Structures are given as structure tokens and as C-alpha cells.
Amino acid sequence: MQELQVILLISSRKELPMTKPTLRPDERIDQLYSQDIQIIQSPEVFAFSLDAVLLAAFAKLPARATSRTVDLCAGNGAVGLFMSHRTKGQIAEVELQPRLADMARRSIALNGLDDHMTVYQGDLAQVNQWIPKDSVDVVTCNPPYFEDLPDSQKNPNQYLAIARHEITTNLATIVATTSGLLKMNGKAYFVHRPDRLLQLLTLMGQHRLAPKRIRLVYPKPGKEANMVLVEAIKDGKPGGLRFPAPLTVYDATGNYQAEVKRLLYG
Numbered sequence: 001m002q003e004l005q006v007i008l009l010i011s012s013r014k015e016l017p018m019t020k021p022t023l024r025p026d027e028r029i030d031q032l033y034s035q036d037i038q039i040i041q042s043p044e045v046f047a048f049s050l051d052a053v054l055l056a057a058f059a060k061l062p063a064r065a066t067s068r069t070v071d072l073c074a075g076n077g078a079v080g081l082f083m084s085h086r087t088k089g090q091i092a093e094v095e096l097q098p099r100l101a102d103m104a105r106r107s108i109a110l111n112g113l114d115d116h117m118t119v120y121q122g123d124l125a126q127v128n129q130w131i132p133k134d135s136v137d138v139v140t141c142n143p144p145y146f147e148d149l150p151d152s153q154k155n156p157n158q159y160l161a162i163a164r165h166e167i168t169t170n171l172a173t174i175v176a177t178t179s180g181l182l183k184m185n186g187k188a189y190f191v192h193r194p195d196r197l198l199q200l201l202t203l204m205g206q207h208r209l210a211p212k213r214i215r216l217v218y219p220k221p222g223k224e225a226n227m228v229l230v231e232a233i234k235d236g237k238p239g240g241l242r243f244p245a246p247l248t249v250y251d252a253t254g255n256y257q258a259e260v261k262r263l264l265y266g
Helices: 049-057 078-087 098-110 126-127 156-163 171-181 192-206 258-265
Strands: 030-032 036-039 067-070 092-094 117-121 134-142 182-192 208-220 227-234
Touching: 036 078, 036 098, 049 078, 049 182, 049 227, 049 258, 067 078, 067 126, 067 171, 078 092, 078 098, 078 117, 078 134, 098 117, 117 134, 126 171, 134 171, 171 182, 171 192, 171 208, 182 192, 192 208, 192 227
Parallel strands: 067 092, 067 134, 092 117, 134 182
Antiparallel strands: 030 036, 182 227, 208 227
16 A cells, blocks of 8 residues: 555445445545445545555456456455456455454445455465465455565554555565465466565566566656556466556646546546
């Protein structure tokens, strides 16, 4: 979860289902208008950012009902929810923090996706107690972006600190877990910071993940990239790495560029 990322303030005002979920005092229901998806958020605990929307759009999911997708570091379930309309298969979300896992479950119910999505609350390193090795078609992950260094400044809010820093997991564990879950030729999708791209690619090479597509994301014209999207194939053939056209979020006047506007609002 990127530290300096614009939070999407898109509070829903549409009619809710007959059974409205019980919200805690600090929670609200927001909506991603482009997909008619509602999601329970809390500024005190977790609210998805643009990186979740971009990762969900970047990932390619099999449409078939027998497919299985896993979202690691799921937070409040944003990435899985935003991908749900693109597959008839099952989507599993894995989240360590009980409060966030509970928010994800209630959002799944809010959208009527209980038969389509499951939340597992626990350490992703123990994911095989729920999901067998070599059984998954797609793994996505929006991991903590920052290493847990002795001198790193962390948010005093523990929920946000864990989401942004590698306090409870790290990139090596995430990549190893991803590879272990995937079938041969299964696909992995990551969003991360460009300054950690080399580390990510090195770890992928150590765990049978061949990078196939890399897209840089820029906040606005003239600025350095602040996100990178990576697609990899387990046991994929070497070579064939593609670099799609970069994505710039804002134009020079501070308005969303057309592609981002479409992803947010349809």
C-alpha cells in the first residue's frame, strides 16, 4: 500500500441492498462507480487507493467457472472485489489483520458475492492450510511497499503501519508464497514501487516466475514513476518481456487522464 497515494473519496449514495451491513462508528460505504461495486472502508483502519484499482485492471483472470484466483495482502478486499466481474471462478482473499478481513467479508456480502468469494484470515505464509499448493490460476498482490528498517518512520496507527511496512511479512515471503500457490503457467500480478523493481524481479527469478509484462505508472507529466505493475508466468519461457505504454494518472492541470477516469467512473 503506497504511502503517498491519493485515496479515492467516492462515497456511495446509491440505494443499498435490503439488508444493510452493520457498520462500526468509523466506517462508511464507498463505491467504485465504474463497476457498481460497494466497499466498506475506514480512514482509521484501511481505505483502498488507486493502486488497488490499477492492479485489478492490470490482472487477466480466466473466465471459466473452474478457475481459482487468490489475492494476497487483501486488506479490505478491494482488489478481489474489483476483479470479481471478470471471472465466473472462485476468488480467495488472504488477509492477516482480523478487522480488515471482517471488513472484506461484509463487503463481499454487501455485493452479493458470497458464493463467488472467500476470505481467509491469517498469515499468508500459512496459506496452504486453506489452499493447496500448485492449484491456483492467478495470484494478485498489493503488498506493503516499505521495508521494515530500524530507522524507518512508521505510522503510529498499527493498522496502517502493517499495511505499508513489511512488519508481518516481506517481499521474499510473498513471492515464494505466490509461486507455491500457482499451477504451472499460472500468472502472478504485483503492484509495487519502482525502486524495488529489481529486488522483485530477482526474487521472481529465484522462484520460477518469469516476468512477461511491466508497466510504469506516473503521477503526472514530468514526474518520476511512483508505481510499477508486473505480470509473471510460473515456469514461463525466458524472454518475451513486454513494456506497455506507461500510464500517467493526472494531466498537467491536475485532472484524471482518460484511462484512469474510465477505471474509476466508467
